[in-house]
Every structure is written in C-alpha cells, then in structure tokens.
Amino acid sequence: AxxxxxxxxxxxxxxxxxxxxxxxxxxxxxxxxxxxxxxxxxxxxxxxxxxxxxxxxxxxxxxxxxxxxxxxxxxxxxxxxxxxxxxxRDLKEPLVIDTTITLGYDVPWRLVYETLINSALETTDIVDDPEPYVWQTSLDDFYISYELRVYTNKTKSVAIGNIYTELHQHIQDKCAEAGIEIMSPHYAAVRDGHQNTIPENYLPKDYQTPGFRLHPLESLFKKNMDKDNQ
The missing domain is CATH 2.30.30.60 (SH3 type barrels.)
Structure with a gap:
C-alpha cells in the first residue's frame, strides 16, 4: 500500500x-x-x-x-x-477596425462608397488621416459585400464598442438620407413586373418597368367552362 x-x-x-x-x-x-x-x-x-x-x-x-x-x-x-x-505604441500607426454591409446590385457602388465614408467621418474617435476607405470583398449571387475600414487611436474594449455602435447608427441614417435600403435581396426566376437591378444611369433612356404578365385570361375561362360542361 x-x-x-x-x-x-x-x-x-x-x-x-x-x-x-x-x-x-x-x-x-x-x-x-x-x-x-x-x-x-x-x-x-x-x-x-x-x-x-x-x-x-x-x-x-x-x-x-x-x-x-x-x-x-x-x-x-x-x-x-x-x-x-x-x-x-510601436509602429505609431492607428488601429484599423472594419464593418461589412451587403446591398443589392441596383444600388450604384459610387453612392455606397460616398455614404459609408461620410458615415465614418462623422463618428467620434475615427481619425480622418488616414481616410476611411471601402473594399468590395465579394460579388455574391444577389448582393455585393462592402467592407468599410476606418482608423482609430482607441484600443480599449469599451471605446471600440462605442465606435462600432455610433458608426452603425450613422450608416443607418446616411443610407436612409441617400435612399439606400439596407437589405440583402434575393431574386426569384420570374422577372415580370420587377425593376431591372442594373443602376438607372446604365439603363436606356426610354426604359420602362414592364408590367406583371398573367396567364392569358381566355385560357383560364376556357378551363372553367370545360369543367362546367363536364
């Protein structure tokens, strides 16, 4: 033992x-x-x-x-x-933080860049030198992913959280002012009655949104009449 x-x-x-x-x-x-x-x-x-x-x-x-x-x-x-x-401390460079937003192809990317950068410049503790910038990180099936990258000299967790909160608030306000709906759209195969997703300045001047077409009404009435005859 x-x-x-x-x-x-x-x-x-x-x-x-x-x-x-x-x-x-x-x-x-x-x-x-x-x-x-x-x-x-x-x-x-x-x-x-x-x-x-x-x-x-x-x-x-x-x-x-x-x-x-x-x-x-x-x-x-x-x-x-x-x-x-x-x-x-060592490189004498500010810290980079980023956030991502997904928008449809019908929104002009130049307008998205301007809106996101203006949102960043109005956020407290984000420096304007170096300037904020935007990356298009992916072209997905239904939307584009935009990554906004900004610089700050704050490194504390609370300060970073406050920056993200205020930045997202400004993004919502600026997108609403610019008429940008924040969403990740999904498209069905049926295109009748839907606006083309190409930005308006690329469409022909005489372009008109097509009306939504239904199955010919006479064929529908014919089916009902055939059922009544039976």
Missing amino acids: FQGISILAGALVTFGGASTIANLIAGFVVIYTRAFQLGDRIKVSEYRGVVIEKTILSTRICNGNNEIITIPNSILIASSIINYSATI
Whole structure:
C-alpha cells in the first residue's frame, strides 16, 4: 500500500512539475519576446481583453465584461497572440477596425462608397488621416459585400464598442438620407413586373418597368367552362 501511494505521489509530482516547468519556460519566453505589455489589449484564442498582470506562471486579462481571465503561459506560447495596442505604441500607426454591409446590385457602388465614408467621418474617435476607405470583398449571387475600414487611436474594449455602435447608427441614417435600403435581396426566376437591378444611369433612356404578365385570361375561362360542361 505504501509503495502504491509513493508511486502515485511521485507520478503526480512528476506530471505536476512538468506542467509547472512548462509554464516557467513559457513565462520567460513571453517576457523576452515582448509580445505584449501591461495595459495592452490582446486576443488569445477566444479570449480578448486588457493585460492587467504578468507573472512567470500565468497572465491575467480583463475583458469587456470586467471578467478576469487567467491564462497559463504555456497556452500563450502555443497560441497566436493578437496585440491591438502594439500598432499605436510601436509602429505609431492607428488601429484599423472594419464593418461589412451587403446591398443589392441596383444600388450604384459610387453612392455606397460616398455614404459609408461620410458615415465614418462623422463618428467620434475615427481619425480622418488616414481616410476611411471601402473594399468590395465579394460579388455574391444577389448582393455585393462592402467592407468599410476606418482608423482609430482607441484600443480599449469599451471605446471600440462605442465606435462600432455610433458608426452603425450613422450608416443607418446616411443610407436612409441617400435612399439606400439596407437589405440583402434575393431574386426569384420570374422577372415580370420587377425593376431591372442594373443602376438607372446604365439603363436606356426610354426604359420602362414592364408590367406583371398573367396567364392569358381566355385560357383560364376556357378551363372553367370545360369543367362546367363536364
């Protein structure tokens, strides 16, 4: 019995010591690689927050909900670390944040660009130098995906959340002012009675929206008469 307990205790110490040594080595690696500093906003796997403490064995971050997350250093060196603060501190460049909106092909892309950029310029904490810009990230079956990319010097979770909220509010208002309906349309195979999705300035001057055509009425009446005769 004593031998069994000794073997179990030795195994626990061995495996526990291996984990501790791994965290110790990882702690030195994290320190000397300068992946982040206290006060930096980082993302590790699914965790995102501000670094509030660095020790040899673990690192603690505080997320947007004021939850304290303790991450073993062995996990840090085995994962990709995204540092949102390093761009401003080390490269002296603002942070880029983005948002995506999908609109139909009937909306002129130049109008979309102008509307989205104006929405960004009116948003607090978004800088105008470098200027915001828009990418068309995909041409899907029914709509175009527009990605608005903006610059900010704010890196705190609360500040980023406020920027996104205000930016989306301005996008809704500016699109409404420009007559742009925010939606991802889906088209059926029947085109009768529907406006062509090509922007109006590309259509012929004499173009008119066709009326919706139904099956000839005489054939419908004929079917009813045949049923009555039967």
